[in-house]
Amino acid sequence: MTAVLLPLAIGFAFGFLLNRGKVTDCNVIENQFRLRDFTVLKVMMTAIVVGGIGVLVMVDAGAAKYYIKDANLFGVALGAALFGIGMVVYGYCPGTAIGAIATGSVHALVGAFGMIAGAILYALSFDWLKAHILPVGAFGKIRLPDITGIADPYWFVALALGALAFFVWLERRGANA
Amino acid sequence: MTVAMSSSVEPKVATPRLNFLPYGVGAGIGVLSWIAFGVAKDPLGVTTAYSRLASLFAIPFIGADGVAANAYWKAMPLSLDYGVLFLIGLFVGSLASVLLAGSFRIEMVPSVWRERFGGSVLGRFVAAFFGGAIIMYGARLAGGCTSGHGISGGLQLAVSSWLFLGVMFATGLILSKLMFRGK
Numbered sequence: 001m002t003a004v005l006l007p008l009a010i011g012f013a014f015g016f017l018l019n020r021g022k023v024t025d026c027n028v029i030e031n032q033f034r035l036r037d038f039t040v041l042k043v044m045m046t047a048i049v050v051g052g053i054g055v056l057v058m059v060d061a062g063a064a065k066y067y068i069k070d071a072n073l074f075g076v077a078l079g080a081a082l083f084g085i086g087m088v089v090y091g092y093c094p095g096t097a098i099g100a101i102a103t104g105s106v107h108a109l110v111g112a113f114g115m116i117a118g119a120i121l122y123a124l125s126f127d128w129l130k131a132h133i134l135p136v137g138a139f140g141k142i143r144l145p146d147i148t149g150i151a152d153p154y155w156f157v158a159l160a161l162g163a164l165a166f167f168v169w170l171e172r173r174g175a176n177a
Numbered sequence: 178m179t180v181a182m183s184s185s186v187e188p189k190v191a192t193p194r195l196n197f198l199p200y201g202v203g204a205g206i207g208v209l210s211w212i213a214f215g216v217a218k219d220p221l222g223v224t225t226a227y228s229r230l231a232s233l234f235a236i237p238f239i240g241a242d243g244v245a246a247n248a249y250w251k252a253m254p255l256s257l258d259y260g261v262l263f264l265i266g267l268f269v270g271s272l273a274s275v276l277l278a279g280s281f282r283i284e285m286v287p288s289v290w291r292e293r294f295g296g297s298v299l300g301r302f303v304a305a306f307f308g309g310a311i312i313m314y315g316a317r318l319a320g321g322c323t324s325g326h327g328i329s330g331g332l333q334l335a336v337s338s339w340l341f342l343g344v345m346f347a348t349g350l351i352l353s354k355l356m357f358r359g360k
Binding site (some may be wrong): 003004006007008009010011012013014015016017018019020021022023024025026027030031033034035038039042043044045046047048049050051052054055058059063064065066067068069070071072073075076077078079080081082083084085086087088089090091092093094095096097098099100101102103104105106107108110111112113114115116117118119120121122123124126127129130133139141142143144145146147152155167171 | 195198199200202203204205206207208209210211212213214215216217218219220221223224227228230231232234235238239247248249250259260262263264265266267268269270271272273274275280281282283284285286287288289290301302304305306307308309310311312313314315316317318319320321322323324325326327328329330331332333334335336337338339340341342343344345346347348349350352353356357
């Protein structure tokens, strides 16, 4: 029962928050890339800092573990570039799109079928990608503290202070307060 | 529920109040990550579930045998798993928020698109479809999306995820600059 209810509940809270944070609005996402509205970065940076500190404490206490995605540098960079292009053309990312369909966005629903098409194309080209793209610059499950020798807490102090300075600058500038 | 802060037609007041909403929502998602890592033992992520669901839609094109023989779908078969249930929850959560706020509204062409490219519904639908295809292909190639890489991977200080964030934003900024040129 928990196996069904827990993901539903976490998804519900996530969808509720995305909508309340206005990031299920295509205009808000497009205007982030146009540097006219910083809602997306405010939400993401706060989530990374708050989430990261809590998860670090839990991992140190043995109550959680990390789930690091492989650093296939070429594949990740290429995929991220396509993702950035898709996000500006579509106006959503995969999660906010699902939230947007619920708000009445019909073009988000059309794009969701495009996303299904993209997932099918990926599955069909997977063998080729696995042989030619994914092994290029593959460093495995590495973390920033591993490659820099700088311990986790310092990263979060730097991220928190950096985010805070950025937010103060943004709010003083008055960009979409 | 006051809607004054969210309304863009309100006249600008002399001393605008700081809008804490995006920070509050971000902190909420951060706390949700604690639950995802500590209780559910599965970080927030969206796109893996699309791959599972896509296998269903692929059957008319390559047949059930083709799907069954595909190496990727062998590793990611169709199932009502954690990720798919999470997506259903996401949809219902957003719907609940919209219904509570009374802000449900059919949108065919978003205003930012209309101002730049006009009000053609077909044009917007075509762009949304291809944009959606590109974003999902990119997400699967990179191994995650704004949630799985951006937030869940970013907060774990994963090298792959910070690379994803940097390249994704840089590419988006450049394309946006080109797309909205002169506006």
